[in-house]
Amino acid sequence: MRRHRKTPKSKGERGVIILLVAIILLFVVGAMAVLAIDFVTFYTARSEAQIAADGAALAGARVMANSGSTSRPSAFIEALAHTLASNAATQVAAQNKVGGRNLNPAEVTVTFPPTIGTEYNPRVRVVVARNDLPTFFARIFGSAQVAVTATATAEAYNPSGNALALGAGGPIAPVCAKPWLLPNLDPTGSGNPIFNASGTIFNNSLSGQSWLLEDACDSCTGVLNKAAGKYFPAAIDPTGTDPQQFVEPTQSLPLAAAGLSSYQKGVAGCVPQPITCGLNANFKIDLNIYTPTSGIDRNTDTIDAAKVLIHDNGADGDSDSIDPLAVPSPPFQYLAGNANTVAGAAGQNILVSNSLVNVPVFKDQGAVTTSPVQVIGFLQLFLNPQGTTMTGTKINATIINMAGCGDLATGQPILGTGASAIPVRLVSNQ
Numbered sequence: 001m002r003r004h005r006k007t008p009k010s011k012g013e014r015g016v017i018i019l020l021v022a023i024i025l026l027f028v029v030g031a032m033a034v035l036a037i038d039f040v041t042f043y044t045a046r047s048e049a050q051i052a053a054d055g056a057a058l059a060g061a062r063v064m065a066n067s068g069s070t071s072r073p074s075a076f077i078e079a080l081a082h083t084l085a086s087n088a089a090t091q092v093a094a095q096n097k098v099g100g101r102n103l104n105p106a107e108v109t110v111t112f113p114p115t116i117g118t119e120y121n122p123r124v125r126v127v128v129a130r131n132d133l134p135t136f137f138a139r140i141f142g143s144a145q146v147a148v149t150a151t152a153t154a155e156a157y158n159p160s161g162n163a164l165a166l167g168a169g170g171p172i173a174p175v176c177a178k179p180w181l182l183p184n185l186d187p188t189g190s191g192n193p194i195f196n197a198s199g200t201i202f203n204n205s206l207s208g209q210s211w212l213l214e215d216a217c218d219s220c221t222g223v224l225n226k227a228a229g230k231y232f233p234a235a236i237d238p239t240g241t242d243p244q245q246f247v248e249p250t251q252s253l254p255l256a257a258a259g260l261s262s263y264q265k266g267v268a269g270c271v272p273q274p275i276t277c278g279l280n281a282n283f284k285i286d287l288n289i290y291t292p293t294s295g296i297d298r299n300t301d302t303i304d305a306a307k308v309l310i311h312d313n314g315a316d317g318d319s320d321s322i323d324p325l326a327v328p329s330p331p332f333q334y335l336a337g338n339a340n341t342v343a344g345a346a347g348q349n350i351l352v353s354n355s356l357v358n359v360p361v362f363k364d365q366g367a368v369t370t371s372p373v374q375v376i377g378f379l380q381l382f383l384n385p386q387g388t389t390m391t392g393t394k395i396n397a398t399i400i401n402m403a404g405c406g407d408l409a410t411g412q413p414i415l416g417t418g419a420s421a422i423p424v425r426l427v428s429n430q
Contacts, residue, residue: 042146045099045133049150052096052103053128058424060089060110060124061154062351065422066380067331068400070120070158072207078122081331086110088351089126098148099133107131113153120161123427125153155427157414160201160377160404171281171409172423173274174378174416177358179246179266180213180231181285181373184364187211187229187399194361195377199406206402208329210385212394218298219290224369231359232369233298235284236262240273244284244372247273256308261293267305274416275360277375278409283360285371299393310355311339312389320353321387322398332400337387355383356400358421363407377404378421 064070069081093108109127129149159170186192186202188209193202216230224232237245248262249269257268263286275283294300306312310319320340323333334353336345359381362373380401384390403421416423 041099042133042148045130045148046150048096048098049128049130049148050152052093052098053126053150053152054154054426055096056089056093056108056110056126056128057124057152057154057426059092059351060085060126061122061156061424062420063088063331064122064124065156065158065420065424066352066356066400067333068207068380069330070122070156070161070422071201071400071402072204072330073120073122077330081122082112084331084333085112085122085124089124093126093128098128098130103128103130115155115161120158121155123153123155125151127151153427155425157423157425158401158403159406159409159414160195160199160402170411171276171278171405171413172378172403172416172421173276173413174358174421174423175272175274176270177246177275177360177378179234179236179263179271179286180359181234181283181375182231182359182361182379183226183228183369184361184376185226185228187213187379187397189228191228193364194379194402195404195406197407199377199404199409201402201404204402206399208332208399210396210398213381213383213397214394215298215302218292220285220287221289224285224371225367226364226369232371232373233263233286233290234266234360235286235288235371236266238262242284244282246271246275246283254308257305259293260305260308261291261301263290263298264293264301264305264308267302268308274413275358275375276413277360277377277405278413279374279407280410281375281405282372283362283375285369285373287371297393303390303393303395306383306395307390309357310383311337311341312384313339314389316388318389319384319387320350320355322382322385323349330400332382334382335387352420353382355385356420357381357383358416361404374407375405376407376409377402380421 063085067081089110090105090108094103111125113123131147133146184193211229235245238248240247249265253269292301312319318339319337321335326333334350336350338346359379360375361377363376381397385398414423
């Protein structure tokens with residue numbers, strides 16, 4: 001058999017394949033590196049779009065909550081509130097940069113998904129879409145621009161609506177509640193309750209009604225006789241160790257709050273403790289002898305503290321007001337006063353106001369009230385709605401929202417933010 005001899009390769013060909021592989025890998029790695037720049041740019045823009053959508057949806061839901069439309073829904077009121085919410089959401093989204101520039105209003109779509117079982121918990125859905133995000137290196141593959149979109153849905157949650165639809169409301173826990181415990185009686189004097197036992201609103205036409213708010217007792221040391229529209233002062237614990245007492249504000253107090261009593265600081269500042277409602281939401285009434293800072297009485301102290309809260313410096317127009325074109329029914333709009341702390345806001349529409357406050361409502365115990373009382377809901381009030389300087393010893397208060405948890409509400413409460421009795425939260429986009 002004839003043997004074939006292998007022809008030895010020349011020394012110059014040795015290692016050629018390794019060199020070619022190395023060169024190819026260099027190009028592949030280089031291509032991946034430059035494409036990674038586009039990927040990071042796209043990912044960053046996608047995150048920016050989501051932040052814009054989240055903020056816009058929350059702003060729209062906040063308008064729905066503070067407009068009072070969750071307490072007095074109707075097709076007409078909802079249509080007006082939707083317009084306000086859509087404008088606010090679009091403005092907030094347009095203030096955000098996506099891919100190096102601010103979004104255009106045309107790149108923001110606001111819709112209002114139907115809610116399940118009740119219109120008391122309106123939802124706002126925002127889609128932001130930028131379709132011209134430039135690429136750097138992906139264009140070598142024919143892609144000069146890419147699209148970035150993000151969607152967010154926010155809800156204004158009123159537990160009274162859940163009680164209406166499901167037979168039982170869920171608890172909420174707003175912050176910045178004022179140390180005023182109101183009985184579950186129509187403050188305008190009809191004799192009817194504000195909330196039914198389930199947490200539903202007895203008469204939603206109370207939204208937009210006003211009355212003169214005052215205390216039921218200066219020093220509540222004797223028999224506690226309730227009266228419609230008159231509050232019992234909540235007990236305040238400066239140490240914050242008693243869960244049945246309000247916590248004294250210690251941070252972010254106005255400079256004018258210096259020298260105020262613990263009670264007055266609770267009025268002028270923000271009680272940081274979330275105040276919940278429902279089955280186990282029991283809070284104590286201040287049963288001690290009250291020594292007024294003003295040297296007169298608690299009502300005078302309340303007026304002095306409320307002036308600090310709403311920036312009433314003694315001149316008409318200092319404090320915020322309800323837009324007169326929006327009363328006496330929702331959706332409400334608010335105008336910044338001359339002393340509003342936001343620069344350049346005076347006379348402009350605003351989403352939130354220090355004049356908006358949360359006030360707990362407690363369950364009726366009968367002819368005589370005993371401490372502690374069970375909080376079953378909240379009124380969101382606008383103090384001094386005309387914006388004139390406050391005089392006398394009573395506060396003109398307008399009902400914006402009513403949120404009832406019911407007598408038996410249990411479970412993890414939904415935390416509120418700011419001075420709204422209606423929590424606003426992001427929910428699933430489904």
